[in-house]
Amino acid sequence: MSLYDYHVFDTVVRQGSFNKASRVLHVTPSAISHIIAKLESDFGFPLLSRNRNGIHLTSDGETILAAVEELLLCEEQLNQEISDLNGFISGTVRIAAFSSVAYRWLPEILASFKKDFPQIKVRVLQGTYGEVASRIDSGAVDLAFVTDSYKPSEGVELFELHTEPLLCTMPKDFATASGSCITADEMRGAPFLHHASGANDEIQDFVEKNDIDTEYEYVLDNDDAKLALVEKGLGICILPEMCIEKGRFDIKTLPIDPPQDRHIYLAVGHNRFLAPATEEMKKQILAYCEDL
Numbered sequence: 001m002s003l004y005d006y007h008v009f010d011t012v013v014r015q016g017s018f019n020k021a022s023r024v025l026h027v028t029p030s031a032i033s034h035i036i037a038k039l040e041s042d043f044g045f046p047l048l049s050r051n052r053n054g055i056h057l058t059s060d061g062e063t064i065l066a067a068v069e070e071l072l073l074c075e076e077q078l079n080q081e082i083s084d085l086n087g088f089i090s091g092t093v094r095i096a097a098f099s100s101v102a103y104r105w106l107p108e109i110l111a112s113f114k115k116d117f118p119q120i121k122v123r124v125l126q127g128t129y130g131e132v133a134s135r136i137d138s139g140a141v142d143l144a145f146v147t148d149s150y151k152p153s154e155g156v157e158l159f160e161l162h163t164e165p166l167l168c169t170m171p172k173d174f175a176t177a178s179g180s181c182i183t184a185d186e187m188r189g190a191p192f193l194h195h196a197s198g199a200n201d202e203i204q205d206f207v208e209k210n211d212i213d214t215e216y217e218y219v220l221d222n223d224d225a226k227l228a229l230v231e232k233g234l235g236i237c238i239l240p241e242m243c244i245e246k247g248r249f250d251i252k253t254l255p256i257d258p259p260q261d262r263h264i265y266l267a268v269g270h271n272r273f274l275a276p277a278t279e280e281m282k283k284q285i286l287a288y289c290e291d292l
Contacts (some may be wrong), residue, residue: 003072003075005035005038005039006071006281007025007026007072007105008021008025008035008036009035009036009039009047009064009068010069010072011024011025012036012067012069013048013057013061013065016054017054017163018032022222023211036048036110040150043060043064045060047059047060047064048061054229063084066138066140069138069140070139073094073139073142074223076092077091078277080097080275080276080278081197081275081276089117089120089276089280090120090277091121091275091276091278092120092121092277093120093121093123093142093143093277093281094123094125094141094142094143095120095123095125095126095142095144095281096125096131096132096143096145097124097126097132097144098126098127098129098147099126099223099243100240100243101264102124102222104242105145112121112288113280116280116284118205119281120277120280120281125141128200129146129149130274132145132150133146136153136269137156139269141145141269142268142269142274142275142281143266143278143285144266144267145264145265145266146158146199146265146266146267147202147263147265147269148202148262149201149202149205150156150265150267155269156267156268157267157268157271158266158267159202159265159266159268160263160265161265161266161285162263162264162289163261164240164241164242165240165241165260165261165265166202166203166206166256166261167238167240167244167254167255167256168187168256169226169236169244169249169252170251170253170254171230171231171233171236171251171252172250172251172252173233174236174252178257181255181256182252182257183257184206184212187210188212188213189213190236191218191222192235192237193220193230193234193235193236194237195221202240202260202262203238203239206256217268218234218235223244224232224248226239227244227248227251230251231249231251237254238260240262263271266282266286266289268282
């Protein structure tokens with residue numbers, strides 16, 4: 001077994017098919033198939049299941065993938081250290097982010113980083129809070145954007161980046177006592193739009209603490225889909241300020257009384273032993289967030 005075999009396995013999983021992986025790795029699909037079959041034979045159990053819809057990890061494959069990603073990350077860090085000693089920073093930085101950060105922050109961060117370090121590759125994985133947390137905990141990524149709902153595992157250090165208010169969006173004709181804010185009492189009884197991922201986040205904490213009805217008629221993960229339903233008078237929803245693009249929907253948006261916030265952090269795995277490329281990306285992110 002070689003590190004290249006593990007690269008092949010990782011690429012097949014990320015690409016979702018042998019054909020796509022073969023194009024990325026510039027080898028034939030049959031060569032990919034042979035390497036995966038050899039890995040499965042050496043391990044003594046199947047790593048992938050195949051059907052008309054593509055390939056899927058087996059339960060054993062999922063366990064192996066986490067270890068493979070950690071091994072490949074160590075190889076990447078070693079290569080970066082060698083490049084740094086030779087006076088040339090290169091390599092790959094892996095970042096996990098939830099949707100609002102991926103949409104609002106990362107384009108500018110990555111564009112600026114690309115100008116300064118064109119030789120460094122950046123891989124971004126977008127996911128839910130839970131998926132992002134799992135990736136930084138497993139070592140699948142070097143850096144991750146997380147919130148208060150994340151409880152850091154051993155070796156993960158947090159750097160606070162930004163605090164933003166949670167806001168309540170509602171149809172234009174939704175009335176509140178003050179007209180300038182909304183209380184939890186005023187939310188009770190209104191149809192409440194929530195997310196399907198079941199994340200234990202700041203919004204869920206607020207809903208549970210204030211005993212707001214959780215029998216949601218509409219459950220969606222996409223923020224724009226929620227706001228479109230709000231615009232049609234089908235309910236209200238709470239979102240972080242970053243998720244609400246002003247003027248895009250004909251809705252009313254009010255702060256919550258008392259104020260509720262979302263805190264965003266940069267989670268860094270093994271901060272004391274960062275590869276040079278990861279260290280430069282960390283600096284770029286921290287500098288960007290200082291100006292928010």
